Amino acid sequence: MQINDSSGSTDSGLLGALRPERLRDHYLFRNLSASLRLYLSDRLTVAFLAGFVLVLLAAVFGPMIAPYPPDKVFITSSGEILKLAPPSGQHLLGTTARGQDVFSRLLIGARPTLFTGLLGGFLVVLIGVTIGVSAGYYGGRVDNALMRLTDFVFGIPLIPTAIVLAAYFGVGTWSTILVIGCLLWRNNARVFRSQVLQIREREHVRAAQMLGASDRYVITRHILPNLGGMIVLFFALGTGLTIIISASLSFLGFADLALPSWGLMLRNAYNSGYMADAWWWSLTSGFAISLTVLCIFMLGRGYERVHETNVSEF
């Protein structure tokens, strides 16, 4: 029996699972490909996906395709700084008050903005899922303790705290992400908990528990997959919120000045005093932020739709 056991587990273990035909049959892969088809069946989702891919391309290749270095100051033929030039063939989106090319700065700003957002969103969901699932699954004292912690975190004002912490630890991208991640999870921990409370009572979960499955097994195989849609949705929400909040912080001046994010562009435009005149400067960065957040939100929403249909049609 012992020998049989071990041979059985190697066969269907990691190596076995990696064989292509097995991989194609694996439930995660199967559900994923079916979902993807359904996901892309919605035209609106495809449009937002295209928008997001555009931002993603800018984030990855921005520095390479930007026509000019972001900090290059342009000088007119008369030797003056090319201040606030409106859009032209030379400068697609005009120049800033310091004579820098707005289009190049916009392209380069995509990377820090998106990076901050995705990392923040990841952190938010990671903490939120951990706390929400633990509270919902274990219940009792664990639940009580974690939910009171959540209540407490709800009482912490986000932006003032970020400002105060910035004053202590200095201004930086990492600390911004950390502060946002460590506070924003409060929004989703409760939702995850209530979802888990429901899923926990489903009979397939109870059946697995009564088979003697470990908590880890039940959580990873039964709870988390059924939470998938929510996780993606909240990841999207968290990413969007992180982008907005870090832009707000940049706007307020609590951002790394060396990183040309879109929030910083907005701040520079505002500080220059030409916000209203140089629309190509202020509006484009603002639009870029809004558009990115919108795309991410809608992609999350689209995924939720897929997940719901999946479960209800299964």
Added chain:
Amino acid sequence: MEPLLEIDDLDITYRTSSGDLQAVTDASVSIDANEYYGLVGESGCGKSTLAGAVTNSLDQNGDITGGTVTYRGEEIQDYSEKEYNEKIRWKEIAVIPQSAMNSLNPLSRISEQAIEVAEAHTDWSDETAVEKLEELFGVVGLPASRVHDYPHQFSGGMKQRAIIAFSLLLDPSMIIADEPTTALDVIMQDQFLKHLDELREIRDFSLLFITHDIAVVFEMCDSMAVMHGGQVAERGDTTALFDDPHHPYTLLLQRAFPDIRYPNRKLEGIDGTPPALESEVDYCTFADRCPWAEPECRERAPPTEAVPGDAEHASACVRSDEVAELAARDLDDIDDGDGEPVGADADADRGSDESILELRGLNKHFSQSTNVIDTIRASIFGGEQDAVRAVDGVDLDLKENQIQGVIGESGCGKSTLLQTVMGKYEPTDGEIVFDGTPVSEFDKSDWKEYRRRVQIILQDPFNTLNPHFSVRETLMEPLRIHDMERSEERVLDVLEQVRLTPAEEYIDRNESQLSGGEKQRVSIARALILEPDVILADEPVSMLDVSTQASVLDMLNELTDEYGVSMLYISHDLSTVSYVCDRVNVMYLGRLVESAATMDLLDDPKHPYTRSLLQAIPVPDPHHEREWAELPGTPGDASDLGTGCRFRDRCPDRMDVCDQMPRQADVGDGHRAACHLHYEHGSGGETAPTAATDGGER
């Protein structure tokens, strides 16, 4: 006489993203004034859709694509929402919804809700509406003074009566009740039917009673129609359909239905499942399940033709004249109590003398406190708070290879009992002994072994499989958890055992590709794959259609013999319990009140509660005059029980001594009952030992 409601050749189509689906095809039904009419069929047969056409409440994507609905000589199928509201709704046709108990708005008084209805449909003054409601409360036996109560102030039974009164508010000529009793347990159902039945003496109205429960229709209705796959298979007088069915489906449905009078009868499931909806139905939808189908059945829809000699009785079957002969030729005689026992009595001697699972004085109380402060106060100032005694002193001895049943109304603690045995809850007191070892002495590896040897089958087939898993993954899961060899053959084997054949075809299916019965079979396979010693079954068939129920029950019965497993079968339905179980335990508010071999219990119930339970079960025979069970009220709250017999407030045989807790007395042949009626009381007011401890807790 002109019928009150006439549905003629009605077609209803649902437009969906995957094309049109015909839900009702050429359905014709006619209901006379003051007639109680039953509409029976399995889930998905189109009966609710048909009612939706009458009440103008089809879903957005549902359309009447042919035929007419005539009410008092006027075609109403094309009425707009507004027109229908003005002319028909409430005033002419009222509806008792499926979850009747929850259909009253909890935020407003019942009288206010009546005023609202009257305002919408009549020009009555508020006073008239309230007066009318008061009068109707009198009719259904509720005190008129309570019309101003809020719904939560009513008990479940009172709410039911209020709903009936409510539906009668505007003197409708017709009431449509869509599965009004499905969510109720047998005692509540009995009360509901009793009110409806009494009403026909007092008021004039027709009732369209939609249900899957053929027994209820046989009891309640004058005429009936049987639907299958959107077609009306047979219609006519209830007794005519019972005595002389002319459609194979009517015949087989009757035979699939358990009858508490004949627990030894063999139940016969109907092969296959109700058909999925198609875009066009031009064949007999029952052909694929029919034992006597001919090629012709699949070529065209059989015409509905009257049975010779009975103009009311019509059947849609090409072989309608032969059905009786065919049944006599191909089916075994239905057992009326004399033949070879195959049900309850067949395995009366099954089970060895060895106990496999023994419960000794098992208690599970739940603390009711919900906040920290109460808990702290209780721990400082002492004294137990009002605990909910979900399971209170249960003794049960399950022998090897035996099936024991535990029955009781919802809320009696039977599910808690099961979960305590499974180790989900720690018992408050008492002991669970498994195979000679008390569970409390288990260490971690013993628990794991226990969880292999004791398996559970849960109630809801639609929720029991992880929607992300295929059948293969579901069945591999127990093997994975218990580190056993995950072999494909084992999975295929167990699928064959639960009669999912060919197994190769089922193994890769997704949860969505299985019917309800198949899901429950997979869940039984999941329990069997570890070759357990004990199976705990929590209402495993209560959510299945009756045609499937019979075959699943049969299978459980056979598997017990084949594998020598023991089973604890928990249900509120005595007729299915008696069919599979060798011994039955009756549970009431946390206590076992009676325990006996199945036939003993059915023949000679001792406890008044058991008697009422037995009496409340509808009998699928229109000739049988069943008396209503006299069991007022509801079980009440398991937290505020006082001392004494828990059943005393509802008991028809209540005596003074019932204020003391009765002890379990043996009334012969291992038949035990906890009732003062059934044992000699010593002088000086003997109390049972349990009563003393109960008193102490108060």
